[in-house]
């Protein structure tokens with residue numbers, strides 16, 4: 001079982017889009033997937049066209065049995081939903097005296113070895129839930145927007161990543177450039193920089209694709225909404241890459 005956190009990124013760079021479409025891509029290939037939304041925004045359910053009543057918050061609070069906390073979003077793709085109630089959970093974690101950083105790991109224990117992949121979508125920024133996710137996950141996929149990242153911004157970005165990595169046993173295994181637009185020359189340069197630094201960790205970029213931004217409004221993955229789009233093509237490549245990296 002592989003546990004991949006989509007994390008360590010700024011807001012609005014494609015974390016939820018990547019978590020949802022990677023999960024769908026893997027499920028389409030026959031893998032059994034658990035997508036966990038660790039964000040108070042609870043967007044993953046919306047992106048899949050669902051409105052779950054229960055999820056991660058109730059599981060952590062012991063208000064629901066592990067089997068009943070999930071909903072089958074698609075064949076082979078299960079969702080443990082996030083949402084506003086996670087804000088209270090974060091307070092609860094912050095008040096714990098004993099091993100607060102292991103709260104998530106303990107709550108998720110019943111799912112061990114029941115899935116091929118566990119994919120975790122996370123909030124932007126850094127809080128107790130991020131720490132919990134990084135203690136649980138063994139791999140990190142970090143989307144980075146080529147639209148907002150400039151050459152100057154890149155060194156700041158590396159510095160914040162380094163400071164974060166002290167806390168986590170997980171490693172960044174997949175650096176995923178998003179919002180790639182070939183018409184602008186700057187992304188090419190930034191991409192080159194990323195390539196020098198991350199080498200084999202750098203994934204081929206997800207291009208800017210209007211279909212990717214439309215799909216959530218229809219409650220569909222990119223493979224359902226527009227299977228022949230560049231977005232579907234790019235997320236297929238990412239899926240293959242994740243499968244093939246051991």
Ligand SMILES: Nc1ncnc2c1ncn2[C@@H]1O[C@H](COP(=O)(O)OP(=O)(O)OP(=O)(O)O)[C@@H](O)[C@H]1O
Pocket residue numbers: 009010011012013014015016017018039041043122123124178179180206207208209210212213214216
């Ligand atoms: N490659 C892309 N091309 C065009 N639009 C995209 C692309 N990737 C994501 N989007 C759109 O950009 C917006 C932000 O994406 P997303 O919600 O995945 O970011 P996020 O990192 O999860 O944001 P947050 O930090 O708020 O959780 C969404 O409207 C999404 O549909």
Ligand SMILES: [Mg+2]
Pocket residue numbers: 015016017039043121122
């Ligand atoms: Mg998100």
